[in-house]
Amino acid sequence: LNITNTLDTDTSIHWHGLLVPFQMDGVPGISFPGIPAGGTFTATFPVRQSGTYWWHSHAGLQEQAGHYGPIVIDPAGPDPVQADREYVLLLSEFSPLSPHTIFEKLKKGEGYFNYQQTSWTDDYPLTGKQRREWAKMRMMPTDISDVTGSTYTYLVNGHGPKEGMEFAFNPGERVRLRIINGSAMTLFNIRIPGLPMTVVAADGQNVRPVDTDEFQIGVAETYDVVIEPG
Ligand SMILES: [Cu+2]
Numbered sequence: 001l002n003i004t005n006t007l008d009t010d011t012s013i014h015w016h017g018l019l020v021p022f023q024m025d026g027v028p029g030i031s032f033p034g035i036p037a038g039g040t041f042t043a044t045f046p047v048r049q050s051g052t053y054w055w056h057s058h059a060g061l062q063e064q065a066g067h068y069g070p071i072v073i074d075p076a077g078p079d080p081v082q083a084d085r086e087y088v089l090l091l092s093e094f095s096p097l098s099p100h101t102i103f104e105k106l107k108k109g110e111g112y113f114n115y116q117q118t119s120w121t122d123d124y125p126l127t128g129k130q131r132r133e134w135a136k137m138r139m140m141p142t143d144i145s146d147v148t149g150s151t152y153t154y155l156v157n158g159h160g161p162k163e164g165m166e167f168a169f170n171p172g173e174r175v176r177l178r179i180i181n182g183s184a185m186t187l188f189n190i191r192i193p194g195l196p197m198t199v200v201a202a203d204g205q206n207v208r209p210v211d212t213d214e215f216q217i218g219v220a221e222t223y224d225v226v227i228e229p230g
Helices: 099-107 127-135
Strands: 002-005 014-016 040-042 051-058 068-073 083-092 153-156 175-181 190-192 195-203 206-214 213-216 222-227
Touching: 051 175, 051 222, 068 083, 068 175, 213 222
Parallel strands: 083 175
Antiparallel strands: 002 040, 014 051, 051 068, 083 153, 175 222, 190 213, 195 206, 195 222
């Protein structure tokens, strides 16, 4: 793979979850010097795995700014997961704020993006003891996400919720969804109302199938599910 950096700053590509020689791992200052502006880096590595993975920049805060993409590797032999069609769902966030501004705001006040803060007199159902425990941890009980929908728009394959994305299928088909959390800061809960999902792979590894109505996907995780939408 020849990677040419057309940015005006250093960049890198990290192959998240792929087992590669460290010189190819794409972490500037640790495993290689980075790719300078205008430079080309040749990544050569044997492909030892198959499944759903993703790549992202490991330079500065470029990942938050959109420098990422999916990786799907088909197995050399037959795939134990049989499906009639498949879609990649790469989940991420967009903010009109520069990631450096977001970082700066968090450094000054960890609750900057938390619009659900409690006060002493509100009716948030916490006892005095519980409040003291949270205070001891120096953490707000409503601190679910450091950065929230107050600045983020959540994306699927780069598209926002108002774009009405559709994923077509024919009646009776088994559809494999390769779901990747390419966000910087967000845990997503995945649910398709009224439709059970069978989890067949996690972080690129096939797993014994598990049926669920909902699952949570952490930052950088991938899950493959099979659905039969009707
Ligand atoms: Cu990563």
